[in-house]
Amino acid sequence: MKKISDITIIDDDAITVFGLRKLISCTVDCDSIISYGNGLLAYDGIKKKLKQKERIPQIIFLDINMPIMDGWEFLEAFIKLPISDKIRINIVTSSIDPFDKQQWEFYKNKSHHLITFNLKPIDRNKIEEITKIL
């Protein structure tokens, strides 16, 4: 198992964040897990890290329905950031709205990052699968 330096969770639901943290820490060898309550906080945080030349997360768990800045708005802004590394972005949602699937296809093709679409609930096996990086 490859060691992962940083994982970021972007979700407004405290329980989901708690669960993801717990699952990740049990299955993945990782230095730090950071979480943000909405897209804007995460975006600002990552931008700040870039500016200060700090390490940016290798894997992002991203919720869609969030206040202030939702998952799609975050993606739109994130893919414009000057990041040459291929970041793995795992969308985690309970939405079955076809619109969200279309949005995913759209951003998947638009960006060099690896973007996956995952329906809740997420279990240990799923976490293992979506935390693999090349």
Place this chain on the structure above:
Amino acid sequence: MIKVPQTSNTSYIISQLPTPTAFIDTDYNIVYTSNKWKGIFCLNNENYKSKSLFKVFPHLSPKWKMVLESCFEGNPQPMGIHKANNINKEELWFEWSNVPWYDSDENIIGAIIQLSDITDSINNELELRKKDLQLQQQAEITKIGRWEYDLKDNKLTWCTTTKAIHEVPPHFIPNIENALFYYKEGHSRNAISMALFEAQDNGKAWNNLKLQIITANGNEKWVMASGKPVYNKGELVGLVGTFQDIHDQVEADIKSLDNEKLLRTLIDNLPVNVYIKDTESRKILVNKAECEFLGVDNPEDILGKSDFELYPEESAIKSREEDLRVMSTLKPIIGKETNKIKLDGKETSFLSSKIPLLNNKGIAYGLVGISLDISKLKEKESELRNIINIASIQNKKLLNFAHIVSHNLRSHSANFSMLLNFLESENDEEEKVRIIGMLSEASNNLLDTLDNLNDVISINTHTNIEKQKINLYDKVINVNQNLISYLINNKATIKNNIPSNFNVKAVPGYLDSILTNFITNSVRYRDLNRTPVITLSAYKKNNYSILTISDNGLGIDLKKHGKKLFGMYKTFHDHKDAKGIGLYITKNQIDAMNGKVEVTSEVGKGTEFKIFFNEKD
């Protein structure tokens, strides 16, 4: 031996004969002539004696010679009537008589030729024959026959045309009784009998009676009968009259009358407006539907009028232009959708056609217009479109709602299953307590969500909730009092600028919820650098009562969030109280009352909501 007649005083006597007379010898030489003869045939009293008869009448017919020859043999024969030219080259008609000329010894020594001038009577006869012929031809052409009735002899005479009209043979002899019998029983026979009676008793003529006869062959015919009494020295002696076959005309008249009636019935009873206009766009024919449309009982009220007298000027100008185009290009307008506004302002939608009417030279002398009133159809169409719109909006809303419900329930159930999984495999007691705490939090969240969803469903399923007239000013004061501690805590001021008598039609519970929601929203998203002021005012426009609620709060970036403003679980401010359900419910309540809501906002300045209450339905 040829006997030479004694002349001497005989010639003197002969010259005095009262008729044109000539004596010729057996060699056809003229011996004596009467002065009358000379006056007719002798130029300048030239001596006629010994002149050959054939020289005087070079065109003498060979028959005459034969006749004279038999005279010489003692057998006089009539010569008949021949014409001869007199000295003035005039053509005269004579009756020629030839008798043998005897001397005193009873020997035939020649012939005596005697003429009687019958030119006048011949001319008269010719004239008469010509007139007769003309009359007959005229009768044949016009089919006007004649009849005469001689009262004294009780004799009725029909001319050939009259007979032909009755379809009787030429030798048929009519009498008054059978003549009357040919008239059709009923009106025709009564009418002619009356006319005859009136003529005989009162001396009245009858003119142009249109009657029906039944001919000898049993055919029914229309005839025109005229007649008048004839008097001689004040005494009635008979009747004369004419008799005309007018069957074809009458039949044609009846047929064209029938056709006209048929056409008129058809036009009048068509469920479309039909009119005919002349080149000046004046109506020259209108049907019942057009009269009804223009609100008149009598077509005379419209006939001769142009669109300028029937419609407002603007549409009259348009219509006139259209008329001119149709009549000049000869291209009809078919099934064009038009709106007609009458002088009373009533608008009607028509599917109208204008077709040019051409004379035999191919030039338009007017146009026929046909308009089908499709107002009801259009109304239905727009109603239908409205329903489709509503249905599609509802459908979208429902689908959206279904996604929201699915999303929310799934996210909660995902949390439950995840937490329960943890609990199962967790050995650390402290961690177990923590997980259980989270489970109860998740359960509370689920209950909240269900409550919210319930609220939304109840609004959308109770669309028939009765709206009431509510005084908006009082209602605002009422809501204000309910929120008073919340407002005081946040130092918020409410300015109620609504007129005290301003009423709206609304569901009371919804109005409460709407006011509470907007006011608390304004307070919640206040700008911390300012004292929150919320201003409410109201006015009426069209079918709406409009309530405006403006604040001096944070404002929303509508470009970014406008579409999601009234969505469920959408919040735009990082605020601990923001749940993203308030505006969603508010919007649903406004929609349920057939109202609408508009928003304007500027970040850092404030937000203004306009709530439209539908006063009509």
